[in-house]
Amino acid sequence: MGSTTRGRIDKRQAILEGAFTVFARQGYAQACVQEIAAEAGVAKPTVYNHLTDKATLFRHAMKASARTALEERLAALEPLAQPGDDLAAVLTDVGHALLRLHAGGRWCALRRLLYAEITHFPDLLEITDQYGPDRLNQALADRLARLTLAGRLRAADPDLAAEQFTSLLLGPLEARTRLGTRDLEDAELRELAESAVRTFLIAWG
Amino acid sequence: MGSTTRGRIDKRQAILEGAFTVFARQGYAQACVQEIAAEAGVAKPTVYNHLTDKATLFRHAMKASARTALEERLAALEPLAQPGDDLAAVLTDVGHALLRLHAGGRWCALRRLLYAEITHFPDLLEITDQYGPDRLNQALADRLARLTLAGRLRAADPDLAAEQFTSLLLGPLEARTRLGTRDLEDAELRELAESAVRTFLIAWG
DNA sequence: CAGAATTTGAACTCATGGGTTCAACATAGT
DNA sequence: ACTATGTTGAACCCATGAGTTCAAATTCTG
Numbered sequence: 001m002g003s004t005t006r007g008r009i010d011k012r013q014a015i016l017e018g019a020f021t022v023f024a025r026q027g028y029a030q031a032c033v034q035e036i037a038a039e040a041g042v043a044k045p046t047v048y049n050h051l052t053d054k055a056t057l058f059r060h061a062m063k064a065s066a067r068t069a070l071e072e073r074l075a076a077l078e079p080l081a082q083p084g085d086d087l088a089a090v091l092t093d094v095g096h097a098l099l100r101l102h103a104g105g106r107w108c109a110l111r112r113l114l115y116a117e118i119t120h121f122p123d124l125l126e127i128t129d130q131y132g133p134d135r136l137n138q139a140l141a142d143r144l145a146r147l148t149l150a151g152r153l154r155a156a157d158p159d160l161a162a163e164q165f166t167s168l169l170l171g172p173l174e175a176r177t178r179l180g181t182r183d184l185e186d187a188e189l190r191e192l193a194e195s196a197v198r199t200f201l202i203a204w205g
Numbered sequence: 206m207g208s209t210t211r212g213r214i215d216k217r218q219a220i221l222e223g224a225f226t227v228f229a230r231q232g233y234a235q236a237c238v239q240e241i242a243a244e245a246g247v248a249k250p251t252v253y254n255h256l257t258d259k260a261t262l263f264r265h266a267m268k269a270s271a272r273t274a275l276e277e278r279l280a281a282l283e284p285l286a287q288p289g290d291d292l293a294a295v296l297t298d299v300g301h302a303l304l305r306l307h308a309g310g311r312w313c314a315l316r317r318l319l320y321a322e323i324t325h326f327p328d329l330l331e332i333t334d335q336y337g338p339d340r341l342n343q344a345l346a347d348r349l350a351r352l353t354l355a356g357r358l359r360a361a362d363p364d365l366a367a368e369q370f371t372s373l374l375l376g377p378l379e380a381r382t383r384l385g386t387r388d389l390e391d392a393e394l395r396e397l398a399e400s401a402v403r404t405f406l407i408a409w410g
Numbered sequence: 411c412a413g414a415a416t417t418t419g420a421a422c423t424c425a426t427g428g429g430t431t432c433a434a435c436a437t438a439g440t
Numbered sequence: 441a442c443t444a445t446g447t448t449g450a451a452c453c454c455a456t457g458a459g460t461t462c463a464a465a466t467t468c469t470g
Contacts, residue, residue: 171372
């Protein structure tokens with residue numbers, strides 16, 4: 001009930017990390033609390049001491065991971081704040097970074113878990129609202145609006161432009177990786193980013 | 206072992222339909238064979254008579270549904286064979302039809318099930334290869350290639366063009382429906398199709 | 411219509427895993 | 441150094457549901 005010490009915070013953190021790892025590998029239903037405990041390096045009763053039950057554990061683990069995933073993607077947008085002369089090159093770098101993140105095993109697994117459980121866990125709807133694609137699109141739309149005001153783009157509807165930009169990146173990625181089950185070479189990710197930026201700039205540049 | 210009569214084929218068909226309905230509603234793990242039997246209007250041992258076990262049932266149900274989903278989407282592309290004078294209008298109609306299909310409850314559920322179980326059921330990889338987004342993109346690419354040869358489009362890379370077209374449609378849809386958990390008004394689907402076609406034709410028209 | 415095949419309802423076996431208990435041990439705080 | 445708190449390993453209880461059994465009923469076939 002009271003504040004927990006750093007050591008105990010670390011244990012809870014280890015449990016959440018271990019939980020996400022096991023949920024990512026096996027899915028919610030097939031993941032055993034005993035395995036999660038083992039992955040976290042604690043005893044099973046300790047898991048229950050920190051998190052009430054398996055479903056609570058899942059919610060917390062997913063929230064922590066979704067937050068981290070969004071933070072990483074928002075960080076990938078930062079070069080757009082100071083794009084310099086070659087906007088196409090910066091957009092391509094940003095696109096490439098977003099593709100790498102999206103293709104990463106951990107975020108593929110997060111996506112699968114979200115799809116798998118979103119109808120069973122109402123919390124995941126809220127998590128998706130707070131940390132999902134809309135948030136990334138909003139941040140990107142802000143950037144595109146600024147670039148439009150600076151005369152660098154012609155995005156009268158920055159929300160639509162942002163949405164189309166991320167779609168041009170992630171749609172092909174998802175199809176080519178068969179829903180995230182296959183890796184792509186980094187060169188292919190780069191080409192994909194280039195193609196997306198080319199189409200985007202023809203339409204909105 | 207021998208051929209089954211029409212009545213028996215119908216029973217097996219009812220089982221597969223009932224199975225998909227229950228899997229779609231509850232997910233693989235939470236779906237009970239007893240409930241599937243009830244949905245199909247048969248006794249539980251009858252389910253086991255026709256399909257060996259729950260996993261086999263799941264694979265067959267998913268394959269049947271994925272095939273139907275692809276057939277419906279391929280059918281939605283048919284207007285592109287004879288587009289008439291107003292290609293933008295036909296592309297918009299086709300896009301609108303694809304969005305409606307994609308947003309339909311049944312195919313949302315199929316997608317969720319594919320994401321949820323694709324790492325547990327290798328068959329789903331094959332099903333995705335045979336009936337998944339790539340198939341739709343290939344068929345669309347064929348159409349776009351023909352339209353390019355006819356001087357209607359400038360799609361030197363019809364595969365990429367097709368991929369971008371479906372991405373411009375489905376990416377925004379998936380974000381706006383929060384992974385298929387919310388409905389959109391048909392007017393919004395129409396607007397989405399129009400926006401996608403507008404960008405597509407600027408880039409590839 | 412008789413025989414074969416399938417389906418049925420109810421009960422059953424069995425495995426699995428969520429969650430709990432508890433005395434002993436380890437760690438943290440005063 | 442003592443007390444409080446947290447953790448531990450092992451065993452446990454309990455619910456759930458996959459899959460099976462079986463005699464009787466129903467449906468199908470020739």
